[in-house]
Amino acid sequence: MPNLIDLSEDLHKVCYRQKIYMDNVFSQGEDTFLFGPNQENEVGRQIKYLGGSKVLVIYSKLSSSIGNLLDKVRRSLRNTGLDYTELGESYVNPRISTVFDGIKICKTEDVDFILAVGSTSVCSVAKVIAAGAVFEDSFYEMFKNNSDIEKALPLAVISTSICGGCAISREVTVFNRLEDGSLKYFDCSSEVLSPKFVIYNPELCSISSSNYAFNFVRLLDVLFRRYFEVNKNTVLAEKMLEATIKTVLIMFEKIKDKPNDVDCITNLMWASISAYVNPMLNYNDEACIPILEKAMISVYDCNPEEAASIIIPAWFKFVLKKKELQIAKLGSTAFDIPYNFSDVGITASQTVDFIKRRFEALKLPVKLSELNGNAGDIEKILKKVGFPEIKSIGTNEHYTQTDCEVILSLAL
Incomplete structure (x- = not known):
C-alpha cells in the first residue's frame, strides 16, 4: 500500500495544485492527506521523511479517549529515532496562553516540527505556535x-474529529482572556500554516451522546457557508x-x-x-456567520457550536427574501421539503x-437568552x-453594523 515515503519528488511536482488519489493517500496542492486505518502508526516515518528531528506533540487534555492514540504516536516517534516533547491544551476555544507555552517550548528545546493530535482547537493552537515560534x-x-x-x-495533524476538514485550512483563530472576563479573538492566515500532512482515521473517531449535536451543527455550519458562497454559474458545485x-x-x-x-x-x-x-468552492472564512460566531464566543465564552446554532437560523431569517430561491432549492433537494412552485x-x-427545529430537537440553543444573553448584549457582540x-x-x-444588529435581534 503506497504511503508518503514512497512518493518520489517528481510525483510530488506532478501533484502540485492537483488532487491525486492513491488508495488511501491523496494530495491537494502541496498538502498530503493519509486516510484510513492505522495511518497514525506511520506518523514518525512521515515526520522523519520531511526532515523533523525534535517534535512538539500538542493534544487536548479534555479528550478522555486520546490516551491510546498518544501511546501509538509516542511509539511511532521513538521507533524512528525522533525526540519529542508534549503540550496539553485545556480549553474548548484555543487560547493564546497555550500558544505562549508552546512557543517557549519550541525555542528552549529546539523543536523543528509540530504535531497536533486531536480536535480542531488543538490544530488551531498548533498552527499559531508554528508561526509564532519563528515570527521575528x-x-x-x-x-x-x-x-x-x-x-x-512545519506541522502535521492527526485528526480525531469528524469535522476535521478544517485542519487543511490556512486560516486560524485563537482567543485571549481580557481583564473584564470576556475573550478577544485574533485571526491570522497564511499558506505556510497549511499542514505538511493530515492523517484521517475513522476508527479514531466516535460520536458520543455529548458531542453528537455539536458535530452535527459544526458540519452543517461550514457546508451552509460554502453553499451560499458558490458562484451562481457553478451548478456542479x-x-x-x-x-x-x-x-x-x-x-x-x-x-x-451506532x-x-x-x-x-x-x-x-x-x-x-x-x-x-x-x-x-470559495474558501472564505471571513463571511458574516463565522465572524458573528467568534464575537459571540468572545462575549459568552460558549462552545463554537452553540454560537453557530444561534446565528445560523437568525442569518437565514435575515436573508430569507434576498436568497429565497436558493434557500427553497436547498430545502427541496437536501431536506426533502415539497417545492411550492406557486409560492417559493x-x-x-x-x-x-x-x-431551527432540528437544532432545537438536539437541545442546541437557538436564542441568545439560552446563553443568558439579552438585548443589552448585542452592543457588546458588535x-x-x-x-x-x-x-x-x-x-x-458586505454586512453593515445595522445588518449585524438586525441578525442578532432575530436571535433574541
Missing part, C-alpha cells in the same frame, strides 16, 4: 491585516453541496444508534474534508423552520466584531 516581529503583529507570515515550523448536506443528515440519523459505525463516520469525515478541498417563499420559510471602527464585515457580501 512582536507576537500580536501576526494578527494585523497587513501582516505577512512568510514562514512557520451547488449540486455537490446539496448532496453532501443530504448525506450528512442521513448519516447522522444512522449514527444515533456511534462507532465506521462507514457513517467515514462519510461524515469526507463531507467535512470536501468542504475544504473542492476547487470549485413558503418553501424557503419551511426550510428555515426545518433547520464591539467584539469591530464596529463602529470598521464599516462592514464579509468579503463576497
Whole structure:
C-alpha cells in the first residue's frame, strides 16, 4: 500500500495544485492527506521523511479517549529515532496562553516540527505556535491585516474529529482572556500554516451522546457557508453541496444508534474534508456567520457550536427574501421539503423552520437568552466584531453594523 515515503519528488511536482488519489493517500496542492486505518502508526516515518528531528506533540487534555492514540504516536516517534516533547491544551476555544507555552517550548528545546493530535482547537493552537515560534516581529503583529507570515515550523495533524476538514485550512483563530472576563479573538492566515500532512482515521473517531449535536451543527455550519458562497454559474458545485448536506443528515440519523459505525463516520469525515478541498468552492472564512460566531464566543465564552446554532437560523431569517430561491432549492433537494412552485417563499420559510427545529430537537440553543444573553448584549457582540471602527464585515457580501444588529435581534 503506497504511503508518503514512497512518493518520489517528481510525483510530488506532478501533484502540485492537483488532487491525486492513491488508495488511501491523496494530495491537494502541496498538502498530503493519509486516510484510513492505522495511518497514525506511520506518523514518525512521515515526520522523519520531511526532515523533523525534535517534535512538539500538542493534544487536548479534555479528550478522555486520546490516551491510546498518544501511546501509538509516542511509539511511532521513538521507533524512528525522533525526540519529542508534549503540550496539553485545556480549553474548548484555543487560547493564546497555550500558544505562549508552546512557543517557549519550541525555542528552549529546539523543536523543528509540530504535531497536533486531536480536535480542531488543538490544530488551531498548533498552527499559531508554528508561526509564532519563528515570527521575528512582536507576537500580536501576526494578527494585523497587513501582516505577512512568510514562514512557520512545519506541522502535521492527526485528526480525531469528524469535522476535521478544517485542519487543511490556512486560516486560524485563537482567543485571549481580557481583564473584564470576556475573550478577544485574533485571526491570522497564511499558506505556510497549511499542514505538511493530515492523517484521517475513522476508527479514531466516535460520536458520543455529548458531542453528537455539536458535530452535527459544526458540519452543517461550514457546508451552509460554502453553499451560499458558490458562484451562481457553478451548478456542479451547488449540486455537490446539496448532496453532501443530504448525506450528512442521513448519516447522522444512522449514527444515533451506532456511534462507532465506521462507514457513517467515514462519510461524515469526507463531507467535512470536501468542504475544504473542492476547487470549485470559495474558501472564505471571513463571511458574516463565522465572524458573528467568534464575537459571540468572545462575549459568552460558549462552545463554537452553540454560537453557530444561534446565528445560523437568525442569518437565514435575515436573508430569507434576498436568497429565497436558493434557500427553497436547498430545502427541496437536501431536506426533502415539497417545492411550492406557486409560492417559493413558503418553501424557503419551511426550510428555515426545518433547520431551527432540528437544532432545537438536539437541545442546541437557538436564542441568545439560552446563553443568558439579552438585548443589552448585542452592543457588546458588535464591539467584539469591530464596529463602529470598521464599516462592514464579509468579503463576497458586505454586512453593515445595522445588518449585524438586525441578525442578532432575530436571535433574541
